[in-house]
Amino acid sequence: MLKQITVTVNGVQHTLEVEPRLLLVHMIREVLNLTGTHIGCDTSSCGACTILLDGKSIKSCTVLAVQANGKSITTIEGVAQNGELSPLQEGFKENHGLHCGFCTPGMILRATELLANNPNPTEEEIRWGIAGNLCRCTGYNNIVKAIQYAGAKMRGDELPSTEPEFV
Amino acid sequence: MIPQSFQYESPGSLSEAIAMLQQYGEDAKILSGGHSLIPMMKLRFATPEYLIDINGIPGLSFIKEENGILRIGALTREADLEHSDFLKKKFPIFSDATKLIADPQVRNMGTIGGNIAHGDAANDHPAVMLALNATIVATGPDGEREIPIDEFFFGFYMTALQHGEILTEIRIPVPPSGTGNAYYKMERKVGDYATAGVAVQITLDDNGVVTAAGIGLTNVNPVPLRAARSEQALIGKPLSEASINEAAQYASEDCNPSSDLRGSEEYKRSIVGTLVKRMIHQAVNRANN
Ligand SMILES: Cc1cc2nc3c(=O)[nH]c(=O)nc-3n(C[C@H](O)[C@H](O)[C@H](O)COP(=O)(O)OP(=O)(O)OC[C@H]3O[C@@H](n4cnc5c(N)ncnc54)[C@H](O)[C@@H]3O)c2cc1C
Ligand code: FES
Ligand code: FES
Numbered sequence: 001m002l003k004q005i006t007v008t009v010n011g012v013q014h015t016l017e018v019e020p021r022l023l024l025v026h027m028i029r030e031v032l033n034l035t036g037t038h039i040g041c042d043t044s045s046c047g048a049c050t051i052l053l054d055g056k057s058i059k060s061c062t063v064l065a066v067q068a069n070g071k072s073i074t075t076i077e078g079v080a081q082n083g084e085l086s087p088l089q090e091g092f093k094e095n096h097g098l099h100c101g102f103c104t105p106g107m108i109l110r111a112t113e114l115l116a117n118n119p120n121p122t123e124e125e126i127r128w129g130i131a132g133n134l135c136r137c138t139g140y141n142n143i144v145k146a147i148q149y150a151g152a153k154m155r156g157d158e159l160p161s162t163e164p165e166f167v
Numbered sequence: 168m169i170p171q172s173f174q175y176e177s178p179g180s181l182s183e184a185i186a187m188l189q190q191y192g193e194d195a196k197i198l199s200g201g202h203s204l205i206p207m208m209k210l211r212f213a214t215p216e217y218l219i220d221i222n223g224i225p226g227l228s229f230i231k232e233e234n235g236i237l238r239i240g241a242l243t244r245e246a247d248l249e250h251s252d253f254l255k256k257k258f259p260i261f262s263d264a265t266k267l268i269a270d271p272q273v274r275n276m277g278t279i280g281g282n283i284a285h286g287d288a289a290n291d292h293p294a295v296m297l298a299l300n301a302t303i304v305a306t307g308p309d310g311e312r313e314i315p316i317d318e319f320f321f322g323f324y325m326t327a328l329q330h331g332e333i334l335t336e337i338r339i340p341v342p343p344s345g346t347g348n349a350y351y352k353m354e355r356k357v358g359d360y361a362t363a364g365v366a367v368q369i370t371l372d373d374n375g376v377v378t379a380a381g382i383g384l385t386n387v388n389p390v391p392l393r394a395a396r397s398e399q400a401l402i403g404k405p406l407s408e409a410s411i412n413e414a415a416q417y418a419s420e421d422c423n424p425s426s427d428l429r430g431s432e433e434y435k436r437s438i439v440g441t442l443v444k445r446m447i448h449q450a451v452n453r454a455n456n
Contacts, residue, residue: 066175
């Protein structure tokens with residue numbers, strides 16, 4: 001039996017008829033064609049499918065679309081404002097925080113909530129904060145730097161050096 | 168992986184939810200955070216025909232103290248337990264445990280009620296509940312009933328909850344001053360279930376005599392296990408290295424871990440012994456501060 005739901009995705013309201021078993025990630029990718037949200041493991045382990053649901057980072061492969069009824073969703077497509085990269089997007093670009101980019105949308109949305117709750121996290125807090133997001137390429141060091149850069153930018157502090165780290 | 172088809176209901180009140188559970192019988196399942204249930208449905212280990220989503224029911228998410236009882240609503244998310252300043256003061260054991268449950272995204276969804284109702288000895292809250300002597304509140308067609316934690320876990324994924332009942336609240340006695348509690352689990356990597364985990368709560372009187380002790384073990388027995396002999400080894404005397412060693416020894420003897428990818432039976436018994444000692448020390452440090 002189809003269920004009618006209303007969701008606001010990146011500021012745009014959609015009313016959809018969905019099967020209750022439709023996973024949120026499939027609604028985002030296949031119904032709304034927003035393919036920036038990735039599916040990695042499909043078992044709530046890798047974090048590639050992370051989005052914001054009412055401002056909280058969640059793994060959309062383990063949530064049903066019907067559970068998002070009445071809620072607001074942010075995907076990577078909604079992060080840049082008026083063509084301007086968000087501080088996190090800029091941080092990832094400036095600090096080589098990505099190689100293949102598969103994990104990046106999930107990393108950026110997870111880090112968005114992290115910085116909203118804790119504007120000046122320590123390195124350790126950042127590493128615990130992205131513990132649910134796997135990256136197979138970067139070795140994480142430049143991801144940590146990217147998040148530190150974004151935090152500094154959002155606080156209006158002096159920006160840290162963006163020299164890439166070779167270890 | 169896509170779950171089998173089901174009918175989805177989102178009742179707006181507890182009585183409506185209970186009526187639906189009665190109407191749909193064994194074919195219905197409750198959905199809280201969904202982070203144990205949806206993975207099982209994707210694997211078709213669970214194939215409910217009706218899913219009753221209780222997230223739209225108001226008043227099931229709270230952390231408060233009333234008349235010497237800590238009351239936690241079943242829909243309270245792991246992230247709320249982890250960051251609660253109120254809990255950090257008297258019950259730091261909750262931030263110990265939640266920090267080690269999965270990862271931040273899972274903790275934004277997973278609920279304490281679901282974690283306990285799931286009846287999985289690998290989950291971390293059951294051992295904490297044993298150490299804190301919790302009471303589980305189940306609400307059904309005949310109203311509320313209280314279930315002592317020692318009568319709650321029955322077997323693999325089996326609890327004292329009857330069909331048509333919803334776990335609505337957890338009640339924990341607020342211990343006297345001189346009490347400390349702590350939890351730690353060994354895990355192979357972030358997000359993994361425990362190789363072994365130990366929860367401890369200890370109360371000392373002004374003379375340093377142990378007046379109460381609660382010790383719960385994670386994932387080393389088919390059901391969450393109270394280390395009863397270990398508790399008894401501590402109670403009624405001043406804490407000493409000898410009594411702590413005795414408690415550790417009993418816990419490692421009384422658990423029943425199975426050898427698996429996380430380690431051999433022998434290894435797990437040894438981890439239990441070590442963690443019992445460490446958590447007693449940690450709880451006592453906190454009791455003294
Ligand atoms: C990647 C990953 C790693 C994890 N790691 C850990 C870990 O290290 N430690 C740990 O403890 N847990 C872990 N979990 C499990 C997680 O904490 C779950 O969220 C939790 O076990 C279940 O809570 P839930 O609210 O998601 O319940 P759900 O999945 O919604 O429900 C679980 C079961 O309980 C029943 N139920 C739920 N709520 C109620 C209620 N109020 N009354 C009666 N029945 C109810 C449901 O019908 C279902 O059978 C992990 C999960 C994932 C996905
Ligand atoms: S695809 Fe959702 S966590 Fe990996
Ligand atoms: S950049 Fe390739 S997985 Fe992270």
